[in-house]
Amino acid sequence: MSYATEPVTLSLKAARERKGLSQRTLGAQAGVPQSHISRIEKGVVDLRLSSLVELARTLDLELMLVPRGKTAVVQAIIRDDDQRNIQSARGAAKILQHLENQIEALPGDVQSEIVIQKLQRWVRELMHFNLSADDLVQLQDVSAVMQEFQNDPCNLSAAGRAETRMSVLRNALADDVGASVMSGPRPAYRLDGDDHG
Numbered sequence: 597m598s599y600a601t602e603p604v605t606l607s608l609k610a611a612r613e614r615k616g617l618s619q620r621t622l623g624a625q626a627g628v629p630q631s632h633i634s635r636i637e638k639g640v641v642d643l644r645l646s647s648l649v650e651l652a653r654t655l656d657l658e659l660m661l662v663p664r665g666k667t668a669v670v671q672a673i674i675r676d677d678d679q680r681n682i683q684s685a686r687g688a689a690k691i692l693q694h695l696e697n698q699i700e701a702l703p704g705d706v707q708s709e710i711v712i713q714k715l716q717r718w719v720r721e722l723m724h725f726n727l728s729a730d731d732l733v734q735l736q737d738v739s740a741v742m743q744e745f746q747n748d749p750c751n752l753s754a755a756g757r758a759e760t761r762m763s764v765l766r767n768a769l770a771d772d773v774g775a776s777v778m779s780g781p782r783p784a785y786r787l788d789g790d791d792h793g
Contacts, residue, residue, distance in 0.1 A: 601643060608648075609637045611655040614726075626654040688727040691735045695719050698742045702749070711755045715742075718762035725769045734765050 612622050612633075619637070623630040628647055635641040636651075652659050662670050699715045727735070738761045744754040 602639060604643065604648070605637055605639050607657070608651055608655065611657055612637075615655060617655075622651070622654060626650045684727065684729060684732065687732050688735070689723075691732060691739065692719055692723055695735065695739055695742065698739065698746060701746060702742075702755075711752070711759050714759050715755070715762060718759070718766050721766050722762070722769070725766075727769075731765060731769070734761065738762055738765075 612619070617625075619633045620630040622628075623633050626633075626647075627650060632641065632647070633651070636643050636647070649659060696716070696719050699712060699719065702712050722735075725731075738758050741754050741758040741761065745751055745758065748754070
């Protein structure tokens, strides 16, 4: 790997992994073959500018030339943003764990068991998404509604509201991921047995 291109290839790989994309999926979205992405990430091939631009856009990155004296400022902004994302992820994990504990503490009778199973499913699925600060606020609201149900197990409407809010959040997050996967360009050919084309 060339020392000059190493930071670029490492940044592309990190961005791909942050978005949870495989090399194949990224290739399909950017119109670059998966094998070429693999060689780029390994530093085996020089990256053409047109490929770099397409990969960057697909990964929600922006290419720009920054005066060398200003790179420290840009890097500080990026580090600050990364730190906020880490704190947000920790907050999400904490809230989801709290919700899981609340659900486990719910009384299980015949009427509420289906709702409880759905709540458990939504919590498990939400653990796989990158949650924003707005998503965390919604989860805190769900937790407050869950507390209503814990305080009054006969209040099945509270459990239903919590289940509905969680399913709406989960579906919105899944739609956002699906839209980003579907919005990329489709390959001009399809391999036999390829279910994604």
